[in-house]
Amino acid sequence: MVLLAKIALGFGATVVMAGAYTFREGLLRVDVDESRTNGSHVHVWLPAAVVPMAIHFVPGRKLEEAGVRAGKFMPLVHALAKELQKYPEAELVEVQDGEQHVHIRTHNGTLLIDAEEPGQTVHVACPLATIDDVSRELAAFAPAS
């Protein structure tokens, strides 16, 4: 009985430790909802810490393609993410046009983008540290200019 309790405790502690490590950088969240018939509903919730790790499992050819397409913007994205980390709580942009609403802000070191219009809502939350990491990784695959 005592042995079982020890195993359970060890297992529980491992799960807690792994969970704390995985979620230490927060969550990457993408929610897209279209309220029309057959509209898409996309909900992606990922621990942000796994994203830079996952890049290492992407085939090199695909990363090179991404580097060619987006690489030239990565220095800008990297600079922006790095600087925005100095402003963990900031209201950056808010646009209200009738029923359309776009809101970009940082909260707890996470970049939040909310866009709403009749029939469609998009919410994106991404830790700035993750954007910084990913932009650095992709910049390495950008063709030399």
Place this chain on the structure above:
Amino acid sequence: MTSRTRHLFPVIAFLAAASLFAPLGIQAQTNANQASTAAHGDRWLHVRVISTDSKGETVKVNVPLELAEKVLPAIDHDRLHNGKVRIGCMDCDGVDVRTVFEAVRTAKDGEFVTVQSNDADISVTKKNGQMLVHVHNKKKSKDAQIEVKVPMKVVEALLSGSKDELDIVAGLHALAGQGDVELVSVKDDENTIRVWLDSKNVTD
């Protein structure tokens, strides 16, 4: 395992688990301290556009000047390179903009241009190191006003680059050194536009 250590085991396990989370807590606290330190003394450029039409469009933009200074050099697009904009008309129609600016900069304070017509009243004034442009559009409404305030040091910094270039980063750096100031104010029947500088990262 003795009965004494058996009783201590849950306590040790709890302390071990607590120690796992401790670094996270400390890191969060450190980040918060860094954030408050970084926020101290920051200069923010604010833009507000409020439309009075039926849709009630509003645009609110808040940009930390330091962020803009660091990010602009990373943009390499069209005429913008390394934080500088290449403009092809610094010598527009034979008017040397730099020479005109130098003349205005060294001139004493005063009202340089006054235009009064049936359509609009326009005045350009230099006062306390700032260039003030005031336009009263009589055609639109009684209260249709445009006011632009440009610190001379900002213009000087903008023109500090090579010929045919505006050094935007230098301009932003000079702007950050200014006190709280309203740079642009446009009011008419349809829109209210404000561009101003202060140390607050949130507004109304």
